Amino acid sequence: MAEGCDILNNIVVNARAECTGQAHRQELFPFMINIGVVTISDRASNGVYEDLSGKVIIDTLGAYLVSTWNLEYRVIPDEQDLIEQTLIELVDVRGCCLVVTTGGTGPALRDVTPEATAAVCSKMLPGFGEMMRAESLKYVPTAILSRQTAGIRDQALIVNLPGKPSAITQCLQAVFPAIPYCIDLINGPYLQENPDIIKVFRPKQ
Amino acid sequence: MAEGCDILNNIVVNARAECTGQAHRQELFPFMINIGVVTISDRASNGVYEDLSGKVIIDTLGAYLVSTWNLEYRVIPDEQDLIEQTLIELVDVRGCCLVVTTGGTGPALRDVTPEATAAVCSKMLPGFGEMMRAESLKYVPTAILSRQTAGIRDQALIVNLPGKPSAITQCLQAVFPAIPYCIDLINGPYLQENPDIIKVFRPKQ
Amino acid sequence: MAEGCDILNNIVVNARAECTGQAHRQELFPFMINIGVVTISDRASNGVYEDLSGKVIIDTLGAYLVSTWNLEYRVIPDEQDLIEQTLIELVDVRGCCLVVTTGGTGPALRDVTPEATAAVCSKMLPGFGEMMRAESLKYVPTAILSRQTAGIRDQALIVNLPGKPSAITQCLQAVFPAIPYCIDLINGPYLQENPDIIKVFRPKQ
Numbered sequence: 001m002a003e004g005c006d007i008l009n010n011i012v013v014n015a016r017a018e019c020t021g022q023a024h025r026q027e028l029f030p031f032m033i034n035i036g037v038v039t040i041s042d043r044a045s046n047g048v049y050e051d052l053s054g055k056v057i058i059d060t061l062g063a064y065l066v067s068t069w070n071l072e073y074r075v076i077p078d079e080q081d082l083i084e085q086t087l088i089e090l091v092d093v094r095g096c097c098l099v100v101t102t103g104g105t106g107p108a109l110r111d112v113t114p115e116a117t118a119a120v121c122s123k124m125l126p127g128f129g130e131m132m133r134a135e136s137l138k139y140v141p142t143a144i145l146s147r148q149t150a151g152i153r154d155q156a157l158i159v160n161l162p163g164k165p166s167a168i169t170q171c172l173q174a175v176f177p178a179i180p181y182c183i184d185l186i187n188g189p190y191l192q193e194n195p196d197i198i199k200v201f202r203p204k205q
Numbered sequence: 206m207a208e209g210c211d212i213l214n215n216i217v218v219n220a221r222a223e224c225t226g227q228a229h230r231q232e233l234f235p236f237m238i239n240i241g242v243v244t245i246s247d248r249a250s251n252g253v254y255e256d257l258s259g260k261v262i263i264d265t266l267g268a269y270l271v272s273t274w275n276l277e278y279r280v281i282p283d284e285q286d287l288i289e290q291t292l293i294e295l296v297d298v299r300g301c302c303l304v305v306t307t308g309g310t311g312p313a314l315r316d317v318t319p320e321a322t323a324a325v326c327s328k329m330l331p332g333f334g335e336m337m338r339a340e341s342l343k344y345v346p347t348a349i350l351s352r353q354t355a356g357i358r359d360q361a362l363i364v365n366l367p368g369k370p371s372a373i374t375q376c377l378q379a380v381f382p383a384i385p386y387c388i389d390l391i392n393g394p395y396l397q398e399n400p401d402i403i404k405v406f407r408p409k410q
Numbered sequence: 411m412a413e414g415c416d417i418l419n420n421i422v423v424n425a426r427a428e429c430t431g432q433a434h435r436q437e438l439f440p441f442m443i444n445i446g447v448v449t450i451s452d453r454a455s456n457g458v459y460e461d462l463s464g465k466v467i468i469d470t471l472g473a474y475l476v477s478t479w480n481l482e483y484r485v486i487p488d489e490q491d492l493i494e495q496t497l498i499e500l501v502d503v504r505g506c507c508l509v510v511t512t513g514g515t516g517p518a519l520r521d522v523t524p525e526a527t528a529a530v531c532s533k534m535l536p537g538f539g540e541m542m543r544a545e546s547l548k549y550v551p552t553a554i555l556s557r558q559t560a561g562i563r564d565q566a567l568i569v570n571l572p573g574k575p576s577a578i579t580q581c582l583q584a585v586f587p588a589i590p591y592c593i594d595l596i597n598g599p600y601l602q603e604n605p606d607i608i609k610v611f612r613p614k615q
Binding site: 106107108109111112114115126129130133134137140141142143144145146147 | 328329330331332333335336357362380382383386387390391392405406407408
């Protein structure tokens with residue numbers, strides 16, 4: 001499923017270190033699929049509990065994708081600056097074409113993931129949040145409290161998922177059919193899905 | 206239903222006057238439930254017509270809640286500065302955990318309630334507006350013109366409802382099931398609903 | 411259907427040239443219905459392909475409206491500055507009460523129509539985007555990638571439609587029932603629809 005590419009990682013980082021300006025990993029290794037999974041949780045990052053949410057995302061993406069992809073996995077506390085820095089690093093340095101976050105999307109004081117996402121994106125995609133809330137509303141009326149969103153930073157799509165494992169599965173299943181085509185549109189790598197597991201949509205050209 | 210607590214009000218205001226910094230009424234009287242109802246209407250505030258909308262909100266909240274709560278009721282014109290000042294006063298000085306507005310959410314020049322709400326909130330909850338519009342769309346296609354939203358200021362939830370009494374009832378019924386848990390999440394007081402009238406949702410811990 | 415009013419146009423422009431400040435064409439000729447249709451597409455504006463999308467909008471509005479209206483039609487590339495200038499000219503100088511755009515609402519680098527729209531509007535109407543995405547979701551799961559919105563500039567409603575002709579028809583049919591009343595609310599001219607073709611809604615006063 002998700003496979004480490006440490007040697008390639010080093011090559012890319014070294015290659016990039018010699019670049020100036022806005023060169024992107026995607027331009028250097030256009031065939032590589034790097035995906036970031038970021039668990040945003042004070043308690044998970046402090047070791048108070050195991051990060052089940054991140055594992056659910058990794059397992060689900062692993063089931064959905066038959067393309068080989070490289071996982072960039074982070075577990076960080078609910079600090080807006082740190083979330084922003086992590087998203088920027090994953091997109092600008094690690095060359096992720098997709099970054100999926102979990103946690104920090106509720107109304108509580110420490111929930112700042114949507115604000116951090118908006119701060120690092122050049123354009124927002126409100127349809128992701130609308131669809132995830134509509135999906136979660138099938139299960140709980142408190143779905144209207146979740147503030148998940150999605151946005152574009154350079155050649156990467158950043159998607160906020162909810163914090164709870166069951167809600168993650170529901171929401172990722174709802175929005176994933178649009179994700180590979182979105183990454184096509186922003187000149188990212190081609191994500192090949194497993195059609196026995198998930199049906200994605202790409203319009204005929 | 207809504208009961209005046211003028212003596213306690215005075216105690217709190219006096220206690221607060223001795224505080225410096227960010228002390229909140231909720232910390233002083235955590236058992237008190239103060240709810241603001243703000244009618245925003247040039248005509249109602251000028252006495253051109255009776256404020257039926259505010260009364261519908263007060264009656265509906267009175268039917269939904271079995272907790273004792275204190276009403277802070279205001280009728281003001283559609284002036285953005287005044288709306289912002291009123292929301293700030295209700296949350297910061299009066300210690301409201303919930304402020305419900307009616308009026309000023311349409312597309313007309315004088316409709317500025319969502320802008321005032323966003324200006325005083327630290328985070329927005331787009332799911333409230335989405336749900337209210339989806340609910341109102343069952344009745345009128347012009348529901349897409351309403352710009353209601355909701356947001357968090359400190360330990361308070363601010364919710365914009367539409368202006369018309371019939372739409373108020375529909376929208377409040379749609380979003381109320383999520384409100385008590387939202388106030389739990391922002392460390393507000395426990396709102397006990399009347400389960401014979403409205404079904405609210407709190408996830409099992 | 412859409413009829414040129416060049417003589418009146420010149421009168422208005424001349425009249426306006428003598429005005430200072432915020433005089434609007436609507437105040438000068440309140441009975442005139444000017445509607446802007448703006449195709450935003452690098453390829454259509456370069457002549458790479460014919461602008462079918464703009465034609466679909468013009469034909470659809472022509473079928474929906476029995477009022478006489480004047481078309482202001484533009485085909486421009488996906489440049490945010492130019493989109494903003496065009497929207498401003500259509501509203502402030504040409505006196506359009508309605509401007510409908512097509513194109514530039516996706517996630518790609520050159521898609522900047524929603525940003526340009528938000529930049530020139532004083533208030534946004536998120537319900538239009540929500541409804542168009544919900545409508546398009548009946549056909550394709552990638553509808554969540556479209557970022558269409560709508561907003562108010564002075565006495566004009568600006569609506570972003572998607573780029574593809576089939577999606578345009580679906581979305582315009584979904585939101586048009588609310589448009590004439592919206593224009594009433596912002597003191598624009600009265601748009602009379604053809605009730606055999608489209609059903610619009612105006613609440614009884």
